[in-house]
Amino acid sequence: MPYLLPSDVLVWLLVAAVAAYGWYCHRYAHLSVPWARVFRSPAAVASAVVLSAYLAIGLLDSLHFRPALPAKPGATEKAYSTEVLSMLDLGLAQLRGRAEKTYSAPLATRSYAKEQVELPGGKQARDFPRLRFGGAQLQDEADWAEDVARRVLAGFAVAALAFAAFAFLIRWLRRRRPEVPWNAALVAVGVLLFLAGPAFALSTHYHMLGTDKVGQDVFYLALKSIRTSLVIGTVTTLVLLPVGIGLGTMAGYFRGWVDDLIQYVYTTLNSIPGVLLIAAAVLMMQVVIERNAEWFSLAAQRADVRLLVLCAILGFTSWTGLARLLRGETLKLSQLEYIQAAHAFGVRDSHILARHILPNVSHIVIIAMVMDFSGLVLAEAVLSYVGVGVDPSTNSFGTMINAARMEMSREPVVWWALATAFTFMLALVLAANLFADAVRDGFDPRVRM
Amino acid sequence: MLTYIVRRVLYAIPILIGVNLITFALFFIVNTPEDMARMQLGAKRVTPEAIDKWKAERGYDLPLVWNPTEESLYNKATRTIFVQKSVKLFLFDFGYSEDKRDIANEVKSRMWPSLALAIPVFILGLVVCVTFALLMAFFRATYLDFWGVVLCVAMMSISALFYIIGGQYLFSKVWNLVPISGYAGGLDAAKFMILPVLIGVVGGIGGSSRWYRTLFLEEIGKDYVRAARAKGLAESVVMFRHVLRNALIPILTGVVVVIPLLFLGSLLTESFFGIPGLGSYTIDAIQAQDFAVVRSMVFIGSVFYIVGLILTDISYTLVDPRIRFE
Numbered sequence: 001m002p003y004l005l006p007s008d009v010l011v012w013l014l015v016a017a018v019a020a021y022g023w024y025c026h027r028y029a030h031l032s033v034p035w036a037r038v039f040r041s042p043a044a045v046a047s048a049v050v051l052s053a054y055l056a057i058g059l060l061d062s063l064h065f066r067p068a069l070p071a072k073p074g075a076t077e078k079a080y081s082t083e084v085l086s087m088l089d090l091g092l093a094q095l096r097g098r099a100e101k102t103y104s105a106p107l108a109t110r111s112y113a114k115e116q117v118e119l120p121g122g123k124q125a126r127d128f129p130r131l132r133f134g135g136a137q138l139q140d141e142a143d144w145a146e147d148v149a150r151r152v153l154a155g156f157a158v159a160a161l162a163f164a165a166f167a168f169l170i171r172w173l174r175r176r177r178p179e180v181p182w183n184a185a186l187v188a189v190g191v192l193l194f195l196a197g198p199a200f201a202l203s204t205h206y207h208m209l210g211t212d213k214v215g216q217d218v219f220y221l222a223l224k225s226i227r228t229s230l231v232i233g234t235v236t237t238l239v240l241l242p243v244g245i246g247l248g249t250m251a252g253y254f255r256g257w258v259d260d261l262i263q264y265v266y267t268t269l270n271s272i273p274g275v276l277l278i279a280a281a282v283l284m285m286q287v288v289i290e291r292n293a294e295w296f297s298l299a300a301q302r303a304d305v306r307l308l309v310l311c312a313i314l315g316f317t318s319w320t321g322l323a324r325l326l327r328g329e330t331l332k333l334s335q336l337e338y339i340q341a342a343h344a345f346g347v348r349d350s351h352i353l354a355r356h357i358l359p360n361v362s363h364i365v366i367i368a369m370v371m372d373f374s375g376l377v378l379a380e381a382v383l384s385y386v387g388v389g390v391d392p393s394t395n396s397f398g399t400m401i402n403a404a405r406m407e408m409s410r411e412p413v414v415w416w417a418l419a420t421a422f423t424f425m426l427a428l429v430l431a432a433n434l435f436a437d438a439v440r441d442g443f444d445p446r447v448r449m
Numbered sequence: 450m451l452t453y454i455v456r457r458v459l460y461a462i463p464i465l466i467g468v469n470l471i472t473f474a475l476f477f478i479v480n481t482p483e484d485m486a487r488m489q490l491g492a493k494r495v496t497p498e499a500i501d502k503w504k505a506e507r508g509y510d511l512p513l514v515w516n517p518t519e520e521s522l523y524n525k526a527t528r529t530i531f532v533q534k535s536v537k538l539f540l541f542d543f544g545y546s547e548d549k550r551d552i553a554n555e556v557k558s559r560m561w562p563s564l565a566l567a568i569p570v571f572i573l574g575l576v577v578c579v580t581f582a583l584l585m586a587f588f589r590a591t592y593l594d595f596w597g598v599v600l601c602v603a604m605m606s607i608s609a610l611f612y613i614i615g616g617q618y619l620f621s622k623v624w625n626l627v628p629i630s631g632y633a634g635g636l637d638a639a640k641f642m643i644l645p646v647l648i649g650v651v652g653g654i655g656g657s658s659r660w661y662r663t664l665f666l667e668e669i670g671k672d673y674v675r676a677a678r679a680k681g682l683a684e685s686v687v688m689f690r691h692v693l694r695n696a697l698i699p700i701l702t703g704v705v706v707v708i709p710l711l712f713l714g715s716l717l718t719e720s721f722f723g724i725p726g727l728g729s730y731t732i733d734a735i736q737a738q739d740f741a742v743v744r745s746m747v748f749i750g751s752v753f754y755i756v757g758l759i760l761t762d763i764s765y766t767l768v769d770p771r772i773r774f775e
C-alpha cells in the first residue's frame with residue numbers, strides 16, 4: 001500500500017516547483033542566461049553530477065509504502081505492516097535484511113567481538129565467530145582475497161559498460177550543446193560509476209563498509225541518511241524563503257515604522273545565539289510531541305514530523321540574513337527611476353513589490369538558497385550531536401556519527417561507521433559548495449565581466 | 450560619541466525585552482510548567498502530588514502573568530512566573546538549576562575555562578586566516594591562489610565534528626602527545642588546551658580565509674591601489690600599508706561582534722574535551738533538559754551579542770576616521 005509521509009509530500013512538491021521553475025526559465029532568455037553561465041564552469045558541471053546522484057537516491061527514498069503482511073487464514077481485509085519502507089529499501093532489500101549481531105569490520109568474514117563458538121570436535125572455545133551473512137558463501141576463508149578481487153573486477157566491468165553508454169550519450173549532448181564542459185561531467189560520472197560498481201558487487205555478499213553496533217550494514221545506513229540531509233537542506237529553505245523575502249522586501253520598500261518593526265524583529269532573533277534558540281525550540285517541540293503522542297499512528301510518521309518541525313525551526317531562526325540582504329537591495333532599487341515611474345502611474349504597492357522589485361532581487365534569493373544548503377547539512381550533524389537534531393530513529397549522518405563516536409576509544413578502533421558518515425557528508429557538502437560558488441559567479445552582476 | 454553610545458545602549462533595552470518575551474513564550478506558554486514537570490519526573494504515570502511538589506520547589510506554582518490570590522496590587526503583578534522567572538533575568542538573577550545550584554555562581558566560575566580556550570583560538574585564528582588570505586591575494590590569479598581557494602572550500606566542507614574526532618584520535622590516541630580530554634587550572638591548563646586550540650583554529654581557516662581573500666581582492670581593484678603602484682611602491686608595501694589596512698574595516702565588523710560571545714565558549718570543543726566552561730555547561734543543560742539553565746544562557750548570550758554590536762560601531766570610528774557619529 002503506498003504511503004505518503006508528510007515530508008514526501010513536501011519533497012515532491014519541491015521537485016514539481018523546481019521543474020516548473022526550470023521550464024519557466026527556459027522560456028525567457030534573461031532567466032536562462034545566468035544558468036547557462038553556471039553550467040559553463042567545469043566544477044559546477046561535475047558537482048551537479050554528484051548532486052544529482054545524491055538526489056536520485058534521496059528521491060527513491062521518498063517513495064514510501066507499507067508492505068502487506070502475509071494474509072491470515074480467514075481474514076477478509078488485507079493487513080499492512082506498521083513498518084514504512086521506501087523504494088530504496090526495496091532495491092537494497094539484501095542490505096537491509098542481512099543484520100549481524102554486532103560490529104564487523106569492512107569486508108570482514110568474522111565478527112568484531114569474541115563469542116563462545118563450538119569447535120568441530122564438539123568443544124567450546126572463545127573465538128571470533130563467522131558472520132551470518134558477510135562472506136558466508138566462502139567455504140574456506142583463505143579464498144577471501146580471490147573472491148573479493150573477483151567481485152571488484154566484475155563491478156568494474158559493469159561500471160565500464162555503463163560508462164561507455166554514458167560516453168555515447170555525452171557525445172550526443174556535446175554536439176547539441178558544445179559550450180558545456182562535458183568532459184567534467186564524464187569524469188564525475190566515471191568516478192561515481194567506478195565507485196558504485198564494485199560497491200554494489202561487493203555488497204551482495206559482504207558488508208562493504210562494515211556493520212554498526214546492532215549489526216546493521218553501514219553502507220545501507222549511509223544511503224538512507226542521504227534523504228534526511230537533502231530534506232533538511234531543501235525544506236528549510238522552503239520555510240526560510242517566504243519569511244525572508246516577504247519581510248526583507250517590505251522593510252526596504254515601505255521604510256518608516258514597517259522597517260523599524262522588521263529590523264527590531266530580526267535583531268532580536270539574531271541576538272539569541274543560534275544553537276540556543278534552536279535547542280530551546282526543539283526541546284519545547286519534543287515536549288509537545290510527547291504530550292500528544294496520539295497524533296501519530298506510526299513511529300515513522302512521528303519521526304518524520306519531527307524532522308519537518310526541525311526544518312521549520314531552522315528556517316525560522318535563519319531567515320534574518322536573507323532578509324537583511326534583501327532589505328538593503330530593495331532600499332537601493334526603490335530609489336530607481338522605473339520604480340518612481342510606477343508610483344507616478346499609480347501602480348499598487350503590492351504590484352510594484354511583486355512585479356518590479358521581486359524579479360530584480362531574485363538573483364540574491366537564488367544565491368542565498370544554494371549557499372545555505374551546505375551549511376544546513378553540516379548543522380544537522382552538530383545538532384544531532386547536541387541532542388536537538390532529528391529523531392534518534394531517523395537515519396542521518398548526525399545520528400550515525402553520534403552513535404559511532406564513542407567507539408573510537410575501543411581497541412581495535414571501530415572507525416568505519418564514522419569514516420563512512422564523514423565521507424558521504426564531505427562529498428555532498430563539497431559538491432554543494434562548489435555548485436553554490438558557480439551559481440554565485442553566474443548570477444552576481446558584480447562578477448560579470 | 451558619548452550620546453551615541455548612550456542611545457545605542459538604550460536601544461538595546463527593547464531588544465532584550467523582546468528576547469525575554471520570546472523565551473517566556475517558548476518556555477512557559479507553549480509548554481506549561483505542568484509539562485515540564487512531567488518531562489523531568491520521567492514516567493507518564495506520575496502522581497499530581499509529585500507534580501505539585503516539583504512545581505512548588507522551583508517556584509513554578511505561580512500563575513503566569515497575573516496573580517489574583519494576592520492582596521496588594523503590587524503582589525498581584527509580581528507574584529507571577531513572568532516576573533519571578535523572566536523579569537529577574539534583567540537583574541542577572543538567574544535562580545537555580547534543576548540540581549539546585551546557583552546558576553549565577555556556575556556562570557562566574559565556568560567563564561574562565563571558556564575564555565582560556567576561546568581567546569587563543571580567536572587571536573591565533575585571526576592571525577592565521579588574515580595571513581593565509583593575504584598570501585592568496587598576493588599570489589592572485591596563479592596556481593597558488595587557485596589551490597588555496599580549493600583548499601579553503603574543501604576545509605569548509607568538512608564537518609566540525611570531524612576535526613575534533615580526527616584530531617583527538619590522531620594526537621591523543623595514535624601519537625600520545627596530549628591527554629585526550631580534561632582540564633586543570635593554572636599553567637597545567639596548557640597541556641590540555643593545545644589540541645582544542647589547534648582544532649579551533651584549523652576548523653575556522655576555510656570559511657574565514659576565503660572571505661578575507663575576496664575582501665582583499667576587492668580592495669586591490671580600487672584606484673588608490675593603482676595610484677600607489679603607479680608611484681612606484683613595492684607590491685609588499687602596497688599590500689601591508691594600503692590593502693591590509695583598508696580591508697581590515699570590513700573584517701572588523703565580522704570579528705568585533707563575536708568578542709563578547711567568546712565568554713560563552715565553544716559548544717562542541719568544550720564538551721568533547723571535557724573543559725568545564727560555559728559551552729559544555731550549555732550542552733549538558735540541553736541534554737538534561739534543564740530549562741532554567743537554557744533560559745539563562747539565552748539571555749546572557751543575547752546581552753553579549755548586543756554588547757558586541759555596540760563595540761563594532763565604536764571600533765568603526767576608531768579605525769576609520771571617515772565615519773563620525775552624531
